[in-house]
Amino acid sequence: MHEAWPGLAAARRGRPVTELCTDVAGTAVDTLGDAGESAKDAAEDAWTGPPAETEAPRLPSLPPRKVLMSETTVSLTEHEILALLAFNDTEPAAYTRDVLRLSGAEQRETLVRAGLATLLVREQAVLQGENLVLQGAVQQIAGIMATAGGWLEVAVSTPQTSYMLFAVQSAGGSFIMSAGTHGVHSFNPMPQDKPILLFALDVAKHYLESTDPVSKVSVRAKHHGFGTEARVATLLRNTDGTVRLALGDEPGAPLTEPATGHELEEFARALALDGR
Structure with a gap:
């Protein structure tokens, strides 16, 4: 049974079209652009040794089902996401716009x-x-973005693929956005009882366990919350099979080697906000 999009009261009321447009400041949008390259760049900051010789292919449509937990997919353009964000002029909506790389200035x-x-x-x-008046799943997506309290960015890089995922969570629902090329992105609902941080652990576990053991793997996550500094951590598996953990956003961050079998536990601890 697929996870259904939850209903959110925040998205149910209509807005006059003229009001929606005049509420928006005339500024340019810093779009996600080529999400695959963004993920690859983020991951390479923490790599030791030369990058893979084979160029990563373009973004796959979606990660495996066991990672996303759902096949109820809605595709939206960046223009449409901006329109949904304009429905509710809230602080969470503004934060979501920043996390999704859709803030900017003119037009x-x-x-x-x-x-x-x-x-x-x-x-x-x-x-x-x-x-x-919004209909169906986009109504819920708009409501989640307007009331969100937790955000997660996950960048994955392997010799075969690289891409970015975003998770947004509110009290009334959560979604995962798989960043695509050409400004079209895929949305899936997350189970409401699933803590947002577990999504990063699911992704890391999947790629550390399912890819070729002699291949490099990088999973970088950034966990955001209101009123606290975002936490960044990167799990790296090198060609010799060793797994290392890098903390923070700075290139060349020192690497530690977690105890065998405790890699995901230390990854989660590094990403926790205020000990949660």
């Missing part, structure tokens, strides 16, 4: 208008009088 109003138009054309939203 955001134009991009929001484009997103509203394609949501209408794709029947993800309907007009009720002068109000635009």
Whole structure:
């Protein structure tokens, strides 16, 4: 049984289209762009030794089902995500925009208008009088972004693939966004009882255990929360099979070697916010 998108009251009310557009400051958007290359760059900061000779292929459509926990997928363009963020002008929505690399300066109003138009054309939203009302899963995605309290970025790099994932969690629901190329990204709901940090551990466990044991693997995670400094940690498996842990965002961070069998436990501890 697939995890269903939960309903959130924050996303149910409509907004006048003119209000949605005039609420947005005219600024440019720093888009995700090529997410595969972003993940590869982030991972290589912590690698020891030369990069793999084979260029990583473009982003796969989704990670394996055992990582995502769901096949209920919604694809949205960056224009549409910006439009959903404009529905609720909250601090969590602004933080979500930053985490998803969608903050910026000029022409955001134009991009929001484009997103509203394609949501209408794709029947993800309907007009009720002068109000635009979201429908189905995008209604819940907008509500989660407007009420979120936890965010997680995960960058994966192996000789075969590299990509980025984002998890956003609120009291009423959570989702995973798989960053795609050409400005189109995939959303899946997360089980509501699943702590957001466990998603990073699922991804790390999957790639450390399922890839060729002589291949390099990097899983870098950044855990955000309100009122506390974000925590960053990277698990690295080298070609000799050793697993090392790097802490922080700075290139060349010192590496420690976790006790065998306790790699994921130390990864989780490094990412915990305020001891949680």
